[in-house]
Amino acid sequence: MSVARALTIAGSDSGGGAGIQADLKTFQMLDVFGMSAITAITVQNTLGVHGIHHIPIDIIVGQIEAVVTDLGVDAVKTGMLAQVPVIEVAAHQLQKHRLTQVVVDPVMVAKGGARLLDVDAENALIKHLLPLAAVVTPNIPEAEVLIKSPISGLEDMKEACRKIHSFGPRAVIVKGGHLAGAAIDVLFDGTDFIELPSKRIDTRHTHGTGCTFSAAITACLAKGDTLSAAVFTAKSFITAAITDVLELGQGHGPTNHWAYAKNAKQGKH
């Protein structure tokens, strides 16, 4: 059996709903072989992050090298990189191994609004990583940090896409979930805008939504889909995952990584 291969460079979420756990589950459900370079171990559940252990740089580099040089990688996503040296070595590895199908999820702002990266790391991400991205996937608070300006509607989102695209990624998708009203995402490839509206789903079980969405794009790119096809599939995947909730945990529960496949089996796509 021939299989596409995806690598996630991100943190570990013990709770299984976000981080490399969400990525590996998403890759698996989209028939892509998942591998990981873990940057940090978080002590985490649906109530929050209670501890963090950063992995030494040489071990992060070692994991990427081991995977790329032996098993091979068709697409990569980056999640929580957290520190300047991690961002720098990740960017270096992507260039060294000529990895071009790169999805950058710019994990910068926690659910409660707290900044996860210091200003140096935000700048390193913009300078070193964004120019290597096939697509970068900020939510509204992350896009606001990237463009240093508030976003309050669709026109602002489009302007943010233009500004972020000027940092070098081949495409940008700004996710509208944090705005009021329908959850419109805006995809911009430097020329055209595509608006992806979807019904707002009233649920607190959104832990790992961003990880899962970007992992689904990565899986589709690994299989050779075009970016717009990958984004459409990822939007269906995450919408299904948020709709059919698992009801786990006392806080923001994980999304349902089986729901998309279940819908497909029932002919719902």
Next chain:
Amino acid sequence: MSVARALTIAGSDSGGGAGIQADLKTFQMLDVFGMSAITAITVQNTLGVHGIHHIPIDIIVGQIEAVVTDLGVDAVKTGMLAQVPVIEVAAHQLQKHRLTQVVVDPVMVAKGGARLLDVDAENALIKHLLPLAAVVTPNIPEAEVLIKSPISGLEDMKEACRKIHSFGPRAVIVKGGHLAGAAIDVLFDGTDFIELPSKRIDTRHTHGTGCTFSAAITACLAKGDTLSAAVFTAKSFITAAITDVLELGQGHGPTNHWAYAKNAKQGKH
């Protein structure tokens, strides 16, 4: 959607074929929500282990506590624990939280035959962890270490089951894959022996076989299966995973975690 929950306490394999990666993929394919407490990060691919970073004890304990106290756990498996303090805190956590559906994969001997645990850790595993196990799943080299005696046939395997059972686990399965001839596994619950024969499959793609098998047992126990039903399913899962190879990597490639579900869809179970 209601879902069973499983926790793996084990090492991370960057290559995605063994460790918590194999466990999470197996849980996912058997419809069980997977969570993890990572004990070590290995720099690993199909050619071997090229580096290892041990996670601090407080972060290991934190991961287990975060998961058990919030999301809840129906079954647990332990894999690479590597050091005496890790074995001790894992055993303490299992007792503290009254976790009884525990699958202990006594990871002790590497593919090439090298001992992964020192004698102190082997003894700690026997003393602290085996008495808490619903089932312990050694292969032949691991069973030989546990009973301090060579094993060369079916009668020796049964004797090993008896001896290991006397250390306290509720059941033992000694896996025969390392012996010549058919791959017979022997399950012993303290009273009866069940022999599980299967055709030997000629493949070098057996990386993570032990992790995957014990994870499949764990997933089934989490869903409420009896131990013998869980072991039968796990045997089918791993046989399918070894049969339909992925052909990844230059060494011992990973097994195919999709194969069992694919067979089910085709009515092969």
